[in-house]
Amino acid sequence: MTFYAPNNYNRPIRLSKSTRQFAHDSLDHKYGLDTRKTLGVCLDGLANFEQMTPLEQYDTAIERIAREAPIRICKDEKISGAATLGLAIGHYVPATYREKPIYSSVSHLTVDFETVVRHGILHIRKNAERSLERYRGTEREAFLQSCLHCLDAFDVWHRRYLDALREMPAYESNYKNLQRVPQKPAANFYEAVQSIWFTFAFLRLCGNWPGIGRIDYLLGDYLKKDLANGTLTLDEAREILAHFFIKGCEWVSGGNYGSGDAQHYQNILLCGVDENGEEVTNEVTFLVLDILEELGISDFPTSVRLNRNTDEKLLRRVAEVMRYGGGILAVYNEDLVIEALVRDGYDLREARKFANDGCWEVQIPGKTFFTYFPFDSLQTFQKKTLQDYQGDVAFDNFKALYRQYIKDLEVELLQIFQNIQKKFITAGAPTKDWKWLPQTPCTVVSLFEQGCIEKGLSYFEGGPVYNVTSPHIGGLADVANSLYAIQKLVYEEKKLTLNELLTILKNNWEDNEPLRQYALHHYAYYGNDNDEVDLLVTRILNDFSNTCNSFNGKCGYRFPAGVSTFGRQLEWAPYRGATPYGKRAEEVLAANCSPTPGTDTSGATAIICSYCKAELVRLSCGAALDLKLLPTSVLGEDGLQALMGLMRGFVELGGFFMQPDVADPDILRQAQKDPENYQTLSIRVSGWNARFVTLNKVWQDMVIEQNEH
Amino acid sequence: MNTNDQIKLNVTEIQRFCMHDGPGIRTTVFLKGCPLRCAWCHNPETQKAAGELLFNPKRCIGCRACEVACENGVHGGSEHHTVTRALCRVCGACVAACPTGALELCGREMSVEQIFAEVEKDRAFYGVTGGLTLSGGEPFSQGRAAISLLRLCKERELATAVETCGYFDGALLADAVDFTDLFLWDVKDTDGERHKRYTGVSNERILNNLALADTLGARIRLRCILVRGVNTEGEHYRRIAKLAGSLSRLDGVELLPYHAYGGSKATLLGFADNGRVEWIPTAEQIEDAKRCIADHGVKIL
Structure with missing residues (x-):
């Protein structure tokens, strides 16, 4: 059971055997292929469908999706919930009428997971009910009714998972957690991870592509509390979080016909200051880096907010993970991003909250x-x-x-x-x-x-x-x-x-x-x-x-x-x-x-200098710089220093967003000829990563060309 | 006294983002001229002190722009482009006319200040480890001018390293040590007779300079080329270890396996490709050398 690494680097092993097996199966597109088996729900049987308003049609579709979508519980998974309908991969609400998807879905946004995890879905429901009272009798009433219908649907889907898990003793903790979250505020780290994942999976099930945002900011306090209470160890926390990332990495095709075959593609963000200007980096940050390093998971693509004061230890850790290639980590210069947002009219405290959307454009998440x-x-x-x-x-x-x-x-x-x-x-x-x-x-x-x-x-x-x-x-x-x-x-x-x-x-x-x-x-x-x-x-x-x-x-x-x-x-x-x-x-x-x-x-530093001018x-909104590095230039301690130097220079010179990748064009050409042996070789495409062998020839050639030096 | 605007160095190339010429990100300045003539030379274009014309036939499209531009009849040939180097005055007219970059001038005069300006461009990336590496050729073959560049870097708080073959006027060392954070000191061979045979000079001066540099407090990394069948033997490794052990501020020993790219570079100067595949050491030989030296308690980089 190995995860691809260039230069014959050995990836460290920290996770349990079963978690590594889960990762291996998922990266081997076991669950992704499953997702393509059921495309969506069929609304043909509804006699009055064409007489419904668009909102009624939509609500009906969501309700049917919640009721009918296959339930998936993966072997040994520590958190539950899965987006199991294939049309979602094609950017649709996975419901058809007369063989056509009824509506397209939403992407390029990072939703408000903070409210979900800290206050719970019931809080959102209360807000919706209050708002409905306020707008009753106005033209806004229909939308608020729809909100309640969709929350009902979420409940239906949630109950189906509870029903399934209740009968499975091996998943006792999943069942226990889901009895509380995401309806109620998460009480600990494990619940918080489950709360975010379950909500993400529902959004995704309904066809949308919500970015996760700042995961260490969202989860850091929970972990801190659990560690202080002695109710959780760092190793246990790493296992739980690994399952979040493994479930997030679902390769769906097995073939090569486009720009990659991730089901989710949603970016995750680490580090940087909070709204008060305090650095967020915490134990969760380092757990995420551990997981990426060990499993080479390149979807969710992860980015790191750097600034002039970024700690040397963190920068080094980022470089260590980055040099495995796969485009696993990209970096923002948050000093500049925050200044850009403030200049654009955002309040400083708001600007500091920025996250990427599902891709690398920046926005204030959940708003x-x-x-x-x-x-x-x-x-x-x-x-x-x-x-x-x-x-x-x-x-x-x-x-x-x-x-x-x-x-x-x-x-x-x-x-x-x-x-x-x-x-x-x-x-x-x-x-x-x-x-x-x-x-x-x-x-x-x-x-x-x-x-x-x-x-x-x-x-x-x-x-x-x-x-x-x-x-x-x-x-x-x-x-x-x-x-x-x-x-x-x-x-x-x-x-x-x-x-x-x-x-x-x-x-x-x-x-x-x-x-x-x-x-x-x-x-x-x-x-x-x-x-x-x-x-x-x-x-x-x-x-x-x-x-x-x-x-x-x-x-x-x-x-x-x-x-x-x-x-x-x-x-x-x-x-x-x-x-x-x-x-x-x-x-x-x-x-x-x-x-x-x-x-x-003239080399990587000259590229960064040009870009930063x-x-x-x-x-x-952002400007991305793709930086392609050869595996030989990041070898050993010198290579680490080089990556750290590049990131430091990028921040000092005023860059915005940089996505470095470490890839050898000769190896990519080899993978083109011999895809079977390079199934988990991942590369940075643009705002996302892809398994190289799932790109079609034109995309592959472009990536090789970009990596030539 | 000459200012840094007036002091000139003959430069073959300035390469940014170098990862293997000292710690961190380096900008390597290659200077022209070397007293050694190593049979395995990796940078033959830096041997001669005078400027030279490089010609890469692979990039030539046969447009004959050079023939028109040259006043000395260097370029010609009916089917293939021929270069008559004896006629070349290294004026650069053909280089300016060549559309593809097949023709290049190797060696241009730059002032110390100009070179520094190039090195300065990557300051944001150097951090505390990276900086200038002076290489070549033999940097100290250009004497005090090279030291002026090192001094300027130190005055402006930039880290410096020098790659040297060790064969130069020892009187330079007192100043050189002051302005050099790290010497990457080549020891091509510890066997005096072999050294003379394969590099053209005795290693006596090199070892004397090394000892002097050490006495003056230099921090030194020994760089030793491994040429299969020439110096891949235990006795050599033992002497390297001993030499390394004698240095008070040793950074470590770096082994450089011979590669044959220098041979293809020779063709740019009009020589036959003298790369010798049989000289490339095997992976086992490299490991063996590392082990032998490390066994004596010497740090291998």
Whole structure:
């Protein structure tokens, strides 16, 4: 029973044999394959289904899911509850009518597990009942009725687990815990873990993808109390928590057809300050790191909030776990993130609570509606500014070219904004009470987002305390590199005119290999710590974020700027033309806020320096840097020091979010040929991790390319 | 007195994020010129003190831009690109014209201040362990200029390490020790006769300098290359251990197994690939060497 590790490192063994076996089965997709067996509940038999309101349809579906979803109790599991319906994997409420899923589900949010664990579901029910009384007779009543229906459904599902566990003496503690939580406040660490997991599983069962948030913050006090009372040992706590992570890692496919095969994908966050500015790091933090180190569990993906005062011992422990690869740990620089949120208008105490959503974008957990709008700024540049390489394009100087590009970017953003504005009834007129048009039902997540029950409004309709939609710029490095190459070739060195260059690009560099090679090799592009091109990135981001900010106050959303591609650089490739910096049409280019593959030749520190030069503090939604390291560069004590140095520099220079991965492209190529022997080799894809062998060929090739040095 | 703007060093390369040239994250500055001619040299482009032209035929696309740019007729050939080095004045015209980077100049003058500015770029990553590593070639073949760089680093609170073959003017040592936190001191062979045969010089001066450095209080890591069939023998290991044991501030002994990459680098200078696969030690030999030395109570890194 081994868990993959590079460099023939031996992973330490701290967990019991049965827990390790459970992990092994789960990582071997035993339970994931099971999840795909039952897709969802079928509502075809309901004669009046089409006459129901959307909320009634939704409530009916949730009630049926709670009643009919298969119950799963895994061998030797210490905590119970499982999301067992396959349509949830496809981002749907797992209920069909006439063979179609009835509604899509909700993602990119971290719900309010704090209220669940500290106050219990009954507390939420009381709030809903109180709110219903308040809004009875108003148009908000229906939503609050739906809240109570969904809470009833949660009870039904909960009782089914109690009924099943009652008959199974081996699961006595699971049964005992579930008799109290999540309905009541958790009284100890074990109950707290069960409370969060059970609520997570129900949300997930209903199709949603809720991020967990700050697990050491949520659980730390419980563990402290139990340890002080002598009712629990650290080893026992590690076992319990391991089951949470093992259940969180459910690989569902066994085949390779996409961007990975995790069922949950939800990020977890460790460390950092609490709302009072006190460091959260506690015993739970180190238990999580122990578990990740031992089992190599890469889903849930876990991130660590670092700051200038991060303890050396913690940093070292993070580096130790990180160097096993698998993209298991990513890091935030919370000093900058908090400052960015404060600049964006959040109260300091609120800002300090930030967590990632299911992915790496940041938000105030349990209080935030979040969505993002990705777009390809390279296509904007090629198709609008450079007119698809078709026409006679003339700019007197570089400045004029740049100005036109920013104008085109503004038009693009305005279109995004105008589409979003259509969600509002009173769009356009400044007001404090924006009213949303009716949206898709989403009551289950609304129960766990502060503001929804209080206001009687759903998650999609302005219920949460904060409502955020973030334009995400993609292709950033590619645009900056393109502009830089034009600046050099056309305006400074005057090797050719812009139109001559565009003709060459239109022909995809055909018969112009010397010039293509010149463009590729004679300039240091983004990622090499070259001020000239890095400054272009900074300027684009500043202009971009200014435009995003200009939409604030014009509808019910805030518009913080962000940088991402996630995996979209693959989807965009076929629509992209040749670039002035020497790439041919349709190549897979830069990911997130990272350099274009193949153009970064000065090492990891130079990449971080380039990235940190941008005023990332203006991007309160986030900008991710992917950093690929070779296993040989993290070997031994020197390797640990190197990882710690990289993280320290990332914080000191003002980074936002960095996802390092340790992978050897030769080993990845080997895994491509021989997938059977690399089933548990995991890699960082973007905001998530995946088993390498479950990616399809295109994704695999992209990951290999990114890991080349 | 010359200022750090005026003092120049001949640099072949400045490499950031180096993990194997001393503790933590290092920026390694490779200086040109070496008094040794090791048969197994890993960095042959740093041997000569004068600048040289490097040509990598694998990157050449045959565009002949170099032929047009060169005034001395260095580049030619009908089917294959030929480089007539005897005609080359190392002016760099061909390098500027070459679109692919197949042609490179090895060795450029940089002031101590300029080099420091490059090293300074990664200060945020060094922490208390990382910093500058001066390498080459033999850094002290450039004499006091190299020491000026070390001094500047120490003045500006940057950790320093020097990789040295030990063969240099011992008069430099008094200052060198003052400004060097760690010496990575090569002991290619402890057998004097073999040393001369394979490196071209006697090891006497190297060992004398080592003893002097130790007397002056230097912290030293011994670096010993393992060349299979040349020095992979117990007697050598025993002498390494003894030498290590004689040093008062020993950091440890690092064994460097021979690799053949230096051979392919020789081709860039127009020489045949002189890499010798039969010199690569086996994993057992490496373990054996480590064990032999460690048995004498010496720390192996």
